[in-house]
Amino acid sequence: MSMKIRKTEIPEVDRIVNDIRNMKVRGALNIAIVATKTMKEVIESGYGNTEEIILKLKDAGEKLRSSRPTAVSLPNSIDYVLYLAEKRKNLNPDIFKKELIGEIDKFIKNMENALERIAEIGSKIVNNNDVILTHCNSDTVIAILRKAWKKGRRFSVIVTETRPRLQGHITVKKLLDDGIPVTLIVDSAVCLTMYTKKVDKVLVGADAVCVNGDIVNKIGTSQIALCAKENGVKFIVAVESIKFSPQSMMGGAIEIEERSPSEVIDRGKLKGVKIYNPAFDITDADKIDMIITEFGIMPPEAVYQVVREKFSWEF
Numbered sequence: 001m002s003m004k005i006r007k008t009e010i011p012e013v014d015r016i017v018n019d020i021r022n023m024k025v026r027g028a029l030n031i032a033i034v035a036t037k038t039m040k041e042v043i044e045s046g047y048g049n050t051e052e053i054i055l056k057l058k059d060a061g062e063k064l065r066s067s068r069p070t071a072v073s074l075p076n077s078i079d080y081v082l083y084l085a086e087k088r089k090n091l092n093p094d095i096f097k098k099e100l101i102g103e104i105d106k107f108i109k110n111m112e113n114a115l116e117r118i119a120e121i122g123s124k125i126v127n128n129n130d131v132i133l134t135h136c137n138s139d140t141v142i143a144i145l146r147k148a149w150k151k152g153r154r155f156s157v158i159v160t161e162t163r164p165r166l167q168g169h170i171t172v173k174k175l176l177d178d179g180i181p182v183t184l185i186v187d188s189a190v191c192l193t194m195y196t197k198k199v200d201k202v203l204v205g206a207d208a209v210c211v212n213g214d215i216v217n218k219i220g221t222s223q224i225a226l227c228a229k230e231n232g233v234k235f236i237v238a239v240e241s242i243k244f245s246p247q248s249m250m251g252g253a254i255e256i257e258e259r260s261p262s263e264v265i266d267r268g269k270l271k272g273v274k275i276y277n278p279a280f281d282i283t284d285a286d287k288i289d290m291i292i293t294e295f296g297i298m299p300p301e302a303v304y305q306v307v308r309e310k311f312s313w314e315f
Contacts, residue, residue, distance in 0.1 A: 012041055013060045020067035020074075023165070027139050028207045029240050032073035033111055035064045039081045040104045043097055050096045054085050069255040070216060070280050072208035072245045076311075080107060114240040114294035119143035122203075122238050122292045123151055130155040130200045133193070133233075136218035137167035138205025140238040142174050144292070145203075149180050156181040158197065162218060163187055164263040164277065187220050191227040202228045206239040210248040211307050213285030213300025215239070216256070219278055225287035235283075238292040244303060246311035256280050 016038045019025045025034050042060045046053035061078040068074055084103050088096050122144030126132070132155060134141050145157060157175055159182055162168040168184065175182045185193055193199065202224060208216040215221070215237055228235040245254060261275030285300035295306065 013038055013063050017063050017067045020064070026167075027137070028071040028073045028205075028243050029111060029115060029139060031068060031071050032077040032242055033108055035074055036077045036081060036104060036108055036111075038064065039078065040101060040108075043085075043100055043104075046093075046097065048093070050089055050091060050093050053093065053096065054082075054089060057082060057085055068257065070207055070257045071243075072216075072247075072254065073240070073242045076242050076244075076246070077107075077111075111240065111242055114242070115140060115143055117294040118238055118240065118292055119147040121294075121296060123147035123153070125201070125236065125292070125297075126153050126155055127200075128154050131158065131197055132156070133158040133160075133190070133199045133202045133224070134171065135160045135168070135187075135202075135204050135221055135224055136162045137170040137174075138238065140205045140240065141203050142171065144238055145175065145180060146178055149178055156183065158183045158185060158193060158199065160185055160187045160190060160220065160224075162220065167218070190220075190224050191230075194227050194231045194233055199228075199231070199233050202233055202235045204235075204237055206237050206243055207280060208254050209237075209239055209244045209291070209303055210254065211245065211304045212248070213288060213291070213303050215283050215285075215288065215291075216254050216280050217283065219281050222281045222283040222287075225283045229287050234289045235287055236290050236292065237288055241293050241295065241306060241310055244307050244310065246307050249304075249307055249311075254282075256282075 016034060020031055025031055039057060039060060042056055043053060046056055061082055065075050065078055081104060084100055088099055091099065118140055126148035134157060157180055159168045159171045161184060172182050172184050204217055204221055206215040206217045225235050248254065257279040259277050259279050261277055264275050264277050288300045290297050291300060
């Protein structure tokens with residue numbers, strides 16, 4: 001007979017959930033790393049037998065998973081920690097905690113190393129005098145541009161404001177801090193800008209990648225991809241493999257998060273209007289020229305094989 005353990009409130013988990021939900025913690029990779037570190041803290045502070053600790057982990061995982069439904073890196077990291085825990089469920093608590101914490105530390109390090117590896121690989125596609133357009137705020141994209149700049153490549157970047165939360169402003173500030181020339185445009189100016197400014201490449205991140213090569217990224221990305229296709233501009237995605245969706249292998253759909261209407265407009269100014277505020281959209285694989293990952297540069301159709309190999313424990 002299995003034990004029934006009352007769910008325990010874990011203040012640190014609740015705080016992190018709120019921080020992710022309110023975008024104090026943002027960026028799909030950063031969300032995954034923070035969530036994994038939070039799961040590690042649950043293990044470190046856990047008491048009782050191994051079964052009780054695993055139940056606390058599952059409770060924490062449920063809460064964390066609910067904070068951002070579209071960022072696939074979040075459930076991927078949670079599921080991997082739970083997988084590691086289940087593999088060791090027959091160990092005594094002290095050995096269980098020691099082995100699990102060691103494996104989690106390696107997992108976190110691998111995620112951090114993935115960003116460095118992508119920056120090195122991606123920097124090679126940036127040429128002197130390139131005009132690169134990016135959307136939203138991607139730590140992966142910024143890492144690539146910084147690495148290329150440090151290698152002596154000289155180029156300029158066009159950044160969309162990325163309404164309604166204006167994450168593009170964050171990108172502008174970070175690039176300016178590195179001395180990289182930046183032009184800020186409104187989202188609706190993308191198509192004209194590609195034509196008049198002779199954009200060479202579009203470089204964006206992604207919050208999720210499906211096995212068929214479709215990506216989920218900040219709202220507006222799919223329209224930029226369409227403009228790029230129309231203007232013969234390469235559309236490049238830089239993304240860590242932790243954001244690949246094993247659920248899509250089995251037909252699972254990625255939920256598109258819809259955020260508060262208050263991000264768009266003060267309803268007191270336009271009473272009675274309905275607000276639709278999706279945070280992400282889907283860009284079809286046929287609009288994507290290449291995907292840069294820690295494993296190298298690949299076409300969208302190669303994602304299927306990576307998911308089969310990397311997430312074999314899911315199936």
